[in-house]
Amino acid sequence: MDLKDEMQRVRLWVNQIGNFWLRLVWHFVHLLVRSWYLGVGVANVIESYLISSGLLRRYRFIDVGKLRYLAIVVESDDACQISKVIQLLQWLQAFGVKHLCLYDTEGVLKKSKESILAKLKNATLFEEADERDPLLDQKHMTLEFASITDGKEAVAKGGNLLFMKYLKLANSGAEQKEQIFTEANLTEALRAVGYGGPEPDLLLVYGPARCHLGFPAWRIRYTEIIHMGPLKSMRYGSLVKAIYKFTMVRQNYGT
């Protein structure tokens, strides 16, 4: 019996030592990963500096016309840094971006809408803008503000509108009912309930991880997603590089 207990104790002890070494190796692996990203970060800073100073030729002339609608996802904890957000918008405005959607999960940017618009020259809300207005000059920008409620909850509201149509056809055949539930009708229903924003061509994520954080699903079918890192370390050169990369993309759309 004593021998058995002894053997069990030794086994447990060996297990604990093994687990300790395993944890140590795991931390070491993550240290290597962190060092790798540190190196990549330094390389990005240097590249960004070279792009901003115009030393890299291919980034000097970018056709921003291909970018019809840009979306920016900001981590909500960083979205409180309004001055950073305004600087980013000023860079984009100077670059020639005309239509932009600002998104954060908790709606911090929505709440700061007025102060952002006040600090930007030549910017109006997307809902209030009229493309045909001759007073809108080249550098004019329209801004849309979105949050998590513009995603799944908006689809539920659109779904309710379709449901009302479905109820009215209570006595009709199955085929007529099927015709209500189409992607075109849901898009129309979303527009009718106030969630009809366009699909962005490009989505830039300013946050710790590459993740769209709930940007309205209906609108990002073929949207290019680029992770820019935290908002506090945003750089003009990285922004230029991201837009340049977008202009070089060619999509098949499944064909």
Next chain:
Amino acid sequence: MKNAGIDKAIEILGKLVRFVRKSMIHVISVGPMPDHVAFIMDGNRRFARKHNLSEAAGYRIGLLALISCVKYCSELGVRYATFYAFSIDNFKRRSDEIQPLMDLFLEYIEGLMKEGSIVSRYGIRVYFKGNLKLFSEPVRLAAENAMLATAHNSKLFLIVCLAYTSTDEIVHAVQESCEEKWGGAILLNENEKNEGESFVKVTDIDKNMYMAIAPEPDILIRTSGDTRLSNFLLWQTTCTYLYFPSAFWPEIGFRHLLWAILNFQRHHQYLTKRKKQV
């Protein structure tokens, strides 16, 4: 004699590679591991062009890569593995491009049900999710038979998205939710119906999604370097870590999964916090 020597060397190398892989899995399993990994299998045709192969050959090698990924997921303890095999948009391709794919699906699905196949060895339950009505009857029947035949397995859930797009999935889920609510709604009078009552809620849509059988993906991997979701799991990827390696799908290896998981572990705390808030 020489061949036997080479075979022995290959066997030993294979065992060594498996040992190294299992050791790496042991190490990374110290940290949080993903429960659900999704894959967009992009780049089969470009891989074929790069190596002067036919498109059909590219897809066959891509299928081998899928089988390897399923094995790795099983070894890593991943419970749900979802693969974007065929989009509704892919029906726009020429019929001489689509037919070899359909033949490959049939061959693969029939292979799954054989004795000793990967599903029986690894205890895999197979699901085919999407608008399967868009497929011909042989493919549809084969898919339904495979789902029935593997229904008793539960170690890993292999979800193959066929004739799938997220927007089609959402519309389908809205339709199912409306049909569920119809019975209750006709009992209400006109005023009650018009009072802005929300019959259809997000929870109704959630439970009627094709992908309701699995939790939201922890990691989504799209090969070939393209950085978009192409109408895949848009509803389910709110807090999913996105990884876009530049390798083509047939070139995907364990190292890509390993790198994705290491990055998932780096951001796990943040993504978990965001998931709870959403």
